[in-house]
Amino acid sequence: MKHGPATDWSKDKASSFKTRIGVWMFILYAIIYAGFVIINTFNPKIMGSDIGGTNLAIIYGFGLIIFALMLAFVYNAICTAAEEELNGPDADLEQSEEM
Amino acid sequence: MYETSSWAIAIFVAFVSFVLWISYHFARKTKTAKGYFAAGGNIHWSVNGIAFAGDYLSAASFLGICGMIATVGYDGFLYSIGYLAGWIVALFVVAEPMKRLGKFTFTDAIDAKFNSKGVQLTAAISTLVVSTFYLIPQMVGAGTLVTPLLGLPHWMGVVMVGTIVIIIVATAGMASTTYVQFLKGGLLIIFSITIVIVTLYNGLTTHPKSSRDTVYHQLATLPVKLNAEGQPQPQDWHYKLLSTASPAKGFVFAKLDKDNTQSWWHLTKDQNGEDVLTETYWVTVLANPVTDKKGLKVSTLYNGIPITESKPIQEGHIEKLKYNGKEVDSVSNLSIAEFLQSIKESTIVRFLKKTFPDGDDKVTVYYQTPTSGKDILTPGILFKVDSAKGATLMNKLNFVSLMMALFFGTAALPHILIRYYTVPTPAAARKSTIVAIAAIGLFYVLTLFMGLGAMVNGVVDLTDNNMSAPLLAKSFGITLFAIISAIAFATVLGTVSGLIVAASGAVAHDLMDRFFDMKLTDKKKVQAGKIAAVSVGCIAMLLGVAFKGMNVSYLVGWAFAVAASANLPAIIMLLFWKGTTKQGVASSIIVGILSSVGLILLSPDMFERYGMLRTAAPISLDNPGIVSIPLSFIVLVVVSLLSSSQKNKQYLRPSAVPEKLAV
Numbered sequence: 001m002k003h004g005p006a007t008d009w010s011k012d013k014a015s016s017f018k019t020r021i022g023v024w025m026f027i028l029y030a031i032i033y034a035g036f037v038i039i040n041t042f043n044p045k046i047m048g049s050d051i052g053g054t055n056l057a058i059i060y061g062f063g064l065i066i067f068a069l070m071l072a073f074v075y076n077a078i079c080t081a082a083e084e085e086l087n088g089p090d091a092d093l094e095q096s097e098e099m
Numbered sequence: 100m101y102e103t104s105s106w107a108i109a110i111f112v113a114f115v116s117f118v119l120w121i122s123y124h125f126a127r128k129t130k131t132a133k134g135y136f137a138a139g140g141n142i143h144w145s146v147n148g149i150a151f152a153g154d155y156l157s158a159a160s161f162l163g164i165c166g167m168i169a170t171v172g173y174d175g176f177l178y179s180i181g182y183l184a185g186w187i188v189a190l191f192v193v194a195e196p197m198k199r200l201g202k203f204t205f206t207d208a209i210d211a212k213f214n215s216k217g218v219q220l221t222a223a224i225s226t227l228v229v230s231t232f233y234l235i236p237q238m239v240g241a242g243t244l245v246t247p248l249l250g251l252p253h254w255m256g257v258v259m260v261g262t263i264v265i266i267i268v269a270t271a272g273m274a275s276t277t278y279v280q281f282l283k284g285g286l287l288i289i290f291s292i293t294i295v296i297v298t299l300y301n302g303l304t305t306h307p308k309s310s311r312d313t314v315y316h317q318l319a320t321l322p323v324k325l326n327a328e329g330q331p332q333p334q335d336w337h338y339k340l341l342s343t344a345s346p347a348k349g350f351v352f353a354k355l356d357k358d359n360t361q362s363w364w365h366l367t368k369d370q371n372g373e374d375v376l377t378e379t380y381w382v383t384v385l386a387n388p389v390t391d392k393k394g395l396k397v398s399t400l401y402n403g404i405p406i407t408e409s410k411p412i413q414e415g416h417i418e419k420l421k422y423n424g425k426e427v428d429s430v431s432n433l434s435i436a437e438f439l440q441s442i443k444e445s446t447i448v449r450f451l452k453k454t455f456p457d458g459d460d461k462v463t464v465y466y467q468t469p470t471s472g473k474d475i476l477t478p479g480i481l482f483k484v485d486s487a488k489g490a491t492l493m494n495k496l497n498f499v500s501l502m503m504a505l506f507f508g509t510a511a512l513p514h515i516l517i518r519y520y521t522v523p524t525p526a527a528a529r530k531s532t533i534v535a536i537a538a539i540g541l542f543y544v545l546t547l548f549m550g551l552g553a554m555v556n557g558v559v560d561l562t563d564n565n566m567s568a569p570l571l572a573k574s575f576g577i578t579l580f581a582i583i584s585a586i587a588f589a590t591v592l593g594t595v596s597g598l599i600v601a602a603s604g605a606v607a608h609d610l611m612d613r614f615f616d617m618k619l620t621d622k623k624k625v626q627a628g629k630i631a632a633v634s635v636g637c638i639a640m641l642l643g644v645a646f647k648g649m650n651v652s653y654l655v656g657w658a659f660a661v662a663a664s665a666n667l668p669a670i671i672m673l674l675f676w677k678g679t680t681k682q683g684v685a686s687s688i689i690v691g692i693l694s695s696v697g698l699i700l701l702s703p704d705m706f707e708r709y710g711m712l713r714t715a716a717p718i719s720l721d722n723p724g725i726v727s728i729p730l731s732f733i734v735l736v737v738v739s740l741l742s743s744s745q746k747n748k749q750y751l752r753p754s755a756v757p758e759k760l761a762v
């Protein structure tokens with residue numbers, strides 16, 4: 001039995017583009033996440049600041065969850081567009097069995 | 100003891116039977132190793148995405164996070180934020196490359212470039228260690244669940260889950276695990292939404308009831324005068340002071356007698372600054388067991404009554420409820436914003452505990468701690484981060500360490516990584532991760548409302564906060580409670596199944612087939628995987644009993660730290676640094692495991708677990724991530740540089756430099 005990848009992905013010409021986009025989006029999110037941790041660690045009082053009926057802690061916390069979701073959708077849209085452009089519209093369906 | 104309901108048991112049994120039927124159904128279709136370890140690689144990405152959520156929303160999320168929010172407020176929600184943020188690393192950095200490089204296991208992907216025995220061995224050991232660490236909280240959660248639902252002791256729950264999971268995994272493997280996770284992940288989100296809607300509709304009150312047929316217990320306050328020795332003398336002559344205990348500076352607890360019934364009280368001051376004793380709840384562990392009404396020997400008393408005859412200790416309520424700035428007794432039909440605003444403006448009574456000796460017995464007193472809603476909705480109750488409130492540098496490091504482990508841990512969990520092999524293409528791996536983020540993100544938003552709902556509705560079991568969310572459901576009705584408990588139980592079943600498939604893959608595929616080169620046939624490989632599954636399942640059961648009572652989310656924090664330290668540096672550097680060598684990867688995995696597990700074993704939390712003082716621990720760091728994750732990265736880089744320069748010297752030709760990795 002072979003021990004290579006389960007599927008044939010080598011035809012994915014969008015691979016390096018997707019990796020670059022992924023790394024940049026990761027860095028963007030990591031900076032915002034680090035900001036949350038830094039504020040909590042060095043000036044936690046700011047987290048108690050009132051914003052409307054609630055406080056910064058709740059807004060920032062929910063914000064991190066919602067922002068993650070938004071980035072995920074944007075990333076998928078960019079990657080899908082790149083795959084369709086570089087590999088053709090049916091690239092996602094390609095697969096080969098090794099078993 | 101919790102009262103059991105036959106209706107609840109019927110729903111529970113029906114649900115678990117259905118899960119087992121799914122397992123049996125897919126077992127008949129699983130014939131090959133790929134079928135067993137990777138569900139044939141043909142699961143649809145949307146199903147896999149919800150199954151990801153099912154895998155990830157384990158006992159730690161539903162039981163642990165809600166329990167932690169119910170006792171410490173926002174600090175518990177930090178786990179939700181960190182757990183979700185971890186998926187960003189999984190999506191943007193790990194998902195597609197892992198799918199491209201691997202076949203069955205995490206080791207496949209790590210070893211794809213090298214075909215090295217050292218990498219195979221260390222990666223397989225890492226999978227086993229991380230899976231075992233992750234299994235502990237799941238088993239603890241399982242034991243916690245069956246106590247109120249089926250009236251069984253904790254260890255029986257652990258054994259039940261262990262046995263059912265071994266049946267599931269030993270029969271069907273990844274396909275049935277995937278469909279069980281899909282079902283349970285979907286149902287968990289639907290019913291969590293239901294709990295939150297009912298919580299908001301019922302609103303807030305200063306007189307909550309833990310179930311429909313219980314009466315709200317108004318905790319008493321006794322005015323006292325302090326005598327010359329500083330001992331509190333109740334002004335109500337019905338009460339007589341028997342003794343006092345001062346387990347820590349500034350804490351005095353008084354043991355009183357009224358009509359030959361003894362009780363413990365907390366000496367504090369009322370709003371006018373007068374000395375008062377406030378009523379507490381307490382658990383006594385007797386040196387000499389007593390006999391209950393049924394003739395059973397019992398050594399634990401709840402409020403002086405044998406545990407077998409007493410009700411569980413459930414509490415948590417609002418002392419001063421404010422709605423739109425006005426003090427009210429109750430308010431209902433709230434929006435999300437109104438609910439949070441009311442909590443923020445109100446004062447909530449939480450319960451903290453102190454343990455001290457009383458003669459030969461050991462007493463744990465749970466005393467009232469009024470806390471402003473503002474403090475509950477900001478960090479700082481569990482994680483001491485505010486220097487103005489006495490936070491030390493080590494407190495801050497502990498917090499940063501945990502947030503780091505949560506962020507980097509998700510993408511390094513073996514049972515999450517193997518799910519990338521159940522879908523057909525890298526694009527499907529990406530899409531299923533996005534479905535997972537949507538489902539998991541929604542659930543984590545709900546945890547804040549379930550946790551706060553439990554905190555103020557008098558349902559938190561003070562002896563074990565893990566059951567807060569199911570007990571909140573119980574206060575709304577037994578059917579909702581039974582369904583939620585059955586889903587939570589299936590949650591544990593599913594996650595444990597995934598972990599055991601990952602662990603058995605490490606043994607059968609990575610170690611036996613590849614490392615020892617045993618040339619197993621497909622059938623033998625599946626057989627070896629099943630034997631490994633049974634062994635890992637048995638170890639998990641023993642650990643589940645040993646760690647009873649610890650918050651499951653807290654335990655998962657450790658598993659994340661071990662995963663992030665052992666696996667993530669290898670994954671990241673392999674993908675993004677051409678200079679990574681097999682020696683660097685193997686050393687980093689070993690150093691990551693040893694440093695993280697070593698630091699955990701020497702931590703104050705573990706010393707408390709050993710029955711020793713927290714201060715006796717040689718280090719004061721509770722979460723190892725901040726040390727072990729960077730250390731593992733440094734070791735990988737240094738060893739890679741050293742080994743590649745040695746290789747260069749040996750061959751003196753550029754082709755000895757590792758080949759460029761296709762990413």
